[in-house]
Amino acid sequence: MADSRPVSLIVVGSIAIDTIETPSERREEILGGSATYGCAAASFFARPGLVGIVGDDFPPGHLANFRRLGVDLAGLQVVPGKTFRWTGVYEENMDNRRTLCTELNVFASFRPDLPEVYRDCEYVLLGNIAPVLQLHVLDQARQPRFVLADTMDLWINTARDELLRVIGRVDLITMNESEARRLTGERVLLRAARALLGLGPRYVVIKKGEHGSILFSRDGVFLMPAFPLEEVKDPTGAGDCFAGGLVGALARTGEVSEPAIRSAMVYGSVAAAFGVEAFSLDRLLSISAEEIEERAALFRLMLKVE
Amino acid sequence: MADSRPVSLIVVGSIAIDTIETPSERREEILGGSATYGCAAASFFARPGLVGIVGDDFPPGHLANFRRLGVDLAGLQVVPGKTFRWTGVYEENMDNRRTLCTELNVFASFRPDLPEVYRDCEYVLLGNIAPVLQLHVLDQARQPRFVLADTMDLWINTARDELLRVIGRVDLITMNESEARRLTGERVLLRAARALLGLGPRYVVIKKGEHGSILFSRDGVFLMPAFPLEEVKDPTGAGDCFAGGLVGALARTGEVSEPAIRSAMVYGSVAAAFGVEAFSLDRLLSISAEEIEERAALFRLMLKVE
Numbered sequence: 275m276a277d278s279r280p281v282s283l284i285v286v287g288s289i290a291i292d293t294i295e296t297p298s299e300r301r302e303e304i305l306g307g308s309a310t311y312g313c314a315a316a317s318f319f320a321r322p323g324l325v326g327i328v329g330d331d332f333p334p335g336h337l338a339n340f341r342r343l344g345v346d347l348a349g350l351q352v353v354p355g356k357t358f359r360w361t362g363v364y365e366e367n368m369d370n371r372r373t374l375c376t377e378l379n380v381f382a383s384f385r386p387d388l389p390e391v392y393r394d395c396e397y398v399l400l401g402n403i404a405p406v407l408q409l410h411v412l413d414q415a416r417q418p419r420f421v422l423a424d425t426m427d428l429w430i431n432t433a434r435d436e437l438l439r440v441i442g443r444v445d446l447i448t449m450n451e452s453e454a455r456r457l458t459g460e461r462v463l464l465r466a467a468r469a470l471l472g473l474g475p476r477y478v479v480i481k482k483g484e485h486g487s488i489l490f491s492r493d494g495v496f497l498m499p500a501f502p503l504e505e506v507k508d509p510t511g512a513g514d515c516f517a518g519g520l521v522g523a524l525a526r527t528g529e530v531s532e533p534a535i536r537s538a539m540v541y542g543s544v545a546a547a548f549g550v551e552a553f554s555l556d557r558l559l560s561i562s563a564e565e566i567e568e569r570a571a572l573f574r575l576m577l578k579v580e
Numbered sequence: 581m582a583d584s585r586p587v588s589l590i591v592v593g594s595i596a597i598d599t600i601e602t603p604s605e606r607r608e609e610i611l612g613g614s615a616t617y618g619c620a621a622a623s624f625f626a627r628p629g630l631v632g633i634v635g636d637d638f639p640p641g642h643l644a645n646f647r648r649l650g651v652d653l654a655g656l657q658v659v660p661g662k663t664f665r666w667t668g669v670y671e672e673n674m675d676n677r678r679t680l681c682t683e684l685n686v687f688a689s690f691r692p693d694l695p696e697v698y699r700d701c702e703y704v705l706l707g708n709i710a711p712v713l714q715l716h717v718l719d720q721a722r723q724p725r726f727v728l729a730d731t732m733d734l735w736i737n738t739a740r741d742e743l744l745r746v747i748g749r750v751d752l753i754t755m756n757e758s759e760a761r762r763l764t765g766e767r768v769l770l771r772a773a774r775a776l777l778g779l780g781p782r783y784v785v786i787k788k789g790e791h792g793s794i795l796f797s798r799d800g801v802f803l804m805p806a807f808p809l810e811e812v813k814d815p816t817g818a819g820d821c822f823a824g825g826l827v828g829a830l831a832r833t834g835e836v837s838e839p840a841i842r843s844a845m846v847y848g849s850v851a852a853a854f855g856v857e858a859f860s861l862d863r864l865l866s867i868s869a870e871e872i873e874e875r876a877a878l879f880r881l882m883l884k885v886e
Contacts (some may be wrong), residue, residue, distance in 0.1 A: 464810050485791040497805035499779045504770050533886045576801045579883055580839045
């Protein structure tokens with residue numbers, strides 16, 4: 275069934291075919307990538323437009339999954355060649371992962387050109403890709419109300435200047451603790467976050483994995499624990515789901531403020547929690563918007579102080 | 581100036597003279613111990629009675645510190661011999677500590693006999709000491725409204741049966757993540773916490789250090805992040821301060837319920853945050869009840885979701 279909602283946010287990033295090994299299981303050729311997880315999470319709150327690239331080997335079943343989630347595919351480039359592939363292994367406690375193999379394939383020539391109709395989108399999620407590509411998207415977006423950019427250590431090490439330009443042009447930058455320390459040279463997290471705010475964005479979110487995340491703004495700090503889970507099957511994409519849920523929830527409310535972002539972080543955390551309960555999009559494809567709301571309501575009770 | 585408040589909670593545990601080395605500093609012969617930190621934290625909310633033992637070498641200045649905080653010393657045993665001594669070293673990131681030396685001295689013969697007037701105290705903090713001593717206190721307390729017991733891996737390994745009896749007789753048991761897993765044999769934290777609840781207590785608090793703590797009850801879960809600090813000078817006693825602040829705040833409100841415990845955990849976290857900002861009781865001795873309230877108010881803002 276076609277999704278009749280207008281596209282209210284765009285999600286730019288990688289679309290990958292992953293092979294993932296955890297201590298208990300190995301899964302081959304499953305759908306992954308930062309834009310994939312970001313779109314899937316956002317889709318529960320607003321209609322996302324996916325901006326990414328795949329090869330002509332991309333399985334039709336994966337495309338069908340995007341459609342089932344109501345993801346708009348006008349910005350998806352399908353080109354001759356092989357889709358980006360990533361192989362990773364998680365160690366015993368799931369908090370350490372090693373990349374065994376990265377084949378960029380068609381992703382090496384990715385240039386995120388936005389379809390004309392996407393250029394007026396108010397909400398933009400710049401998933402974790404090369405900062406120069408994130409800048410290219412920012413150059414095309416006409417007047418976004420809220421842009422969230424995610425990044426990773428690779429870009430801090432190899433494309434620092436472009437990354438700093440991205441950070442200076444977005445509303446919210448997110449990265450993990452060690453990345454924030456490395457980029458700013460500040461060992462103390464509070465100082466690292468303040469240094470990031472000094473680079474321009476109104477909001478900084480530091481991701482701490484199973485320990486949650488922290489929102490920093492010029493006005494204050496918000497401490498967001500992670501939703502507690504019995505079992506994490508595959509942590510891949512947790513940060514992307516968090517970002518996608520966050521931007522999606524913001525787009526749904528149409529309000530951009532610190533209280534709105536706090537509330538959107540609850541949804542981002544809930545989307546991430548569902549995401550890691552199975553490999554790939556398996557769990558996200560099996561749940562309804564009502565289940566998201568139920569878990570968000572439960573989560574709020576877990577955060578409440580009288 | 582004498583504290584005219586009635587003693588409304590008793591704190592039982594160790595009183596130690598510590599030598600502590602952190603990556604940046606070494607301090608010798610400073611006041612420490614589970615009862616010391618617990619009393620100091622509790623003293624901001626209610627008048628604690630200290631139940632512990634020291635030798636005749638115990639410096640008068642340390643006694644004066646207890647008095648300054650309004651700690652009642654009717655239950656303090658001063659006996660011939662040397663006070664308990666502990667020497668520990670913290671590694672680079674402060675989350676790993678090694679014990680270099682433990683000299684029990686007079687603590688080896690500690691028997692926590694309660695002064696008659698303490699037996700009717702409604703609030704009891706059983707700091708981290710041998711479970712058999714915790715049981716001895718429980719046998720003397722006539723009708724406590726709320727008993728919190730803390731413990732550690734040593735007792736899980738060496739006094740498991742007594743510890744299980746303690747857990748079955750208290751209202752709240754607290755331990756850290758790895759201890760909960762070891763005691764219950766459950767690797768998943770949620771299951772470990774449920775197993776602990778199954779042993780009898782109405783509440784279980786799992787401590788996660790800089791990542792906060794989690795309250796489990798039969799009705800639900802409360803996720804408590806830690807108060808974010810620029811600098812941790814010495815993490816010693818953080819868990820004891822948390823427990824002391826929690827029981828103290830409960831004693832002040834006179835209400836025992838899950839919402840009251842959540843609110844008391846905010847105070848416990850704030851007390852712990854002040855505690856680790858300096859060695860020994862140095863920071864706790866320098867702050868006022870107003871500063872506790874100010875930080876608690878700030879902390880609540882950091883936890884708030886609309």
